[in-house]
Amino acid sequence: MVTxxxxxxxxxxxxAGVTCKRVASLIADYLAGxxxxxxxxxxxxxxxxxPDCVSxxxxxxxxxxxxxxxxxxxxxAEMKKRTRQFLLRKIKDLP
Amino acid sequence: MAGIFSQARDQRxxxxxxxxxxxxxxxxxxxxxxxxxxxVSRVYRQALRIMGNEADAEEVVQEVFLAVYKKxxxxxxxxxxxxxxxxxxxxxxxxxxxxxxxxxxxPIDDYLPRFQEDGHHQVRPVIDxxxxxxxxxxxxxxxxxxxxxxxxxxxxxxxxxVSDLDGVxxxxxxxxxxxxxxxxxxxxxxxxxxxxxxxxxYLGHSPT
Numbered sequence: 001m002v003t004x005x006x007x008x009x010x011x012x013x014x015x016a017g018v019t020c021k022r023v024a025s026l027i028a029d030y031l032a033g034x035x036x037x038x039x040x041x042x043x044x045x046x047x048x049x050x051p052d053c054v055s056x057x058x059x060x061x062x063x064x065x066x067x068x069x070x071x072x073x074x075x076x077a078e079m080k081k082r083t084r085q086f087l088l089r090k091i092k093d094l095p
Numbered sequence: 096m097a098g099i100f101s102q103a104r105d106q107r108x109x110x111x112x113x114x115x116x117x118x119x120x121x122x123x124x125x126x127x128x129x130x131x132x133x134x135v136s137r138v139y140r141q142a143l144r145i146m147g148n149e150a151d152a153e154e155v156v157q158e159v160f161l162a163v164y165k166k167x168x169x170x171x172x173x174x175x176x177x178x179x180x181x182x183x184x185x186x187x188x189x190x191x192x193x194x195x196x197x198x199x200x201x202p203i204d205d206y207l208p209r210f211q212e213d214g215h216h217q218v219r220p221v222i223d224x225x226x227x228x229x230x231x232x233x234x235x236x237x238x239x240x241x242x243x244x245x246x247x248x249x250x251x252x253x254x255x256x257v258s259d260l261d262g263v264x265x266x267x268x269x270x271x272x273x274x275x276x277x278x279x280x281x282x283x284x285x286x287x288x289x290x291x292x293x294x295x296x297y298l299g300h301s302p303t
Contacts, residue, residue, distance in 0.1 A: 019214025055223035062225035075139035
């Protein structure tokens with residue numbers, strides 16, 4: 001009797017031949033458009049069948065977006081003035 | 096159309112920069128001030144992102160511009176001045192960062208995803224917390240969590256990540272840090288995964 005129940009390994013691999021671990025390692029290249037057509041196809045097919053990897057991809061993308069949204073203050077005017085004066089003093093002393 | 100205009104503007108900027116740097120080479124202080132005015136904000140922001148605090152960023156800015164003046168003669172114009180300046184800034188910041196007394200070590204691996212032997216995620220289901228954090232992002236607290244996480248990265252990984260956030264290409268990052276593009280990509284991916292893990296934990300989920 002052939003069992004219809006496949007092992008978890010078989011299930012994972014059958015998701016278009018790539019595992020969740022492999023998907024996680026390919027995400028950056030996928031987002032950068034650096035994967036070849038066959039790997040992109042396998043990656044996207046895996047996503048169609050794996051909600052965990054969809055969640056992983058979404059949170060990875062959101063992380064990049066969140067880091068890009070960080071606001072950094074411009075150089076304070078007083079520091080800029082101080083640095084300019086420091087540099088002019090220094091370069092005057094140089095031979 | 097915009098491309099043509101921006102290309103023309105880039106060429107003009109490049110010519111102006113080359114002229115200024117030629118003048119700096121012969122000790123023209125006004126030309127040096129011109130370069131300082133043009134680039135101080137960019138250098139400061141880069142330094143601040145890597146160093147994580149104003150005082151260290153200020154020192155980096157001082158060292159970078161002093162190096163620009165001293166090393167102007169070695170600038171051969173093979174790359175754009177901005178590329179040369181980026182390299183100087185990143186390496187000055189990295190040197191300083193390595194000298195800084197190390198704080199508490201953060202086990203990076205604790206925040207990276209883990210997988211079972213069969214390749215599945217170790218903790219399932221993976222929670223999609225991407226929806227709904229936009230409101231939190233405008234709040235200082237979450238911004239601070241991300242800043243702290245960036246600060247906890249190893250020095251080179253941090254330099255790679257913040258340069259990427261600044262829109263610097265992997266090739267330029269690699270040239271500045273002496274890394275292959277493949278190595279830059281690997282470090283960038285690991286840094287992003289770490290940040291993702293830190294955000295997940297902050298939001299009450301498993302980092303994996």
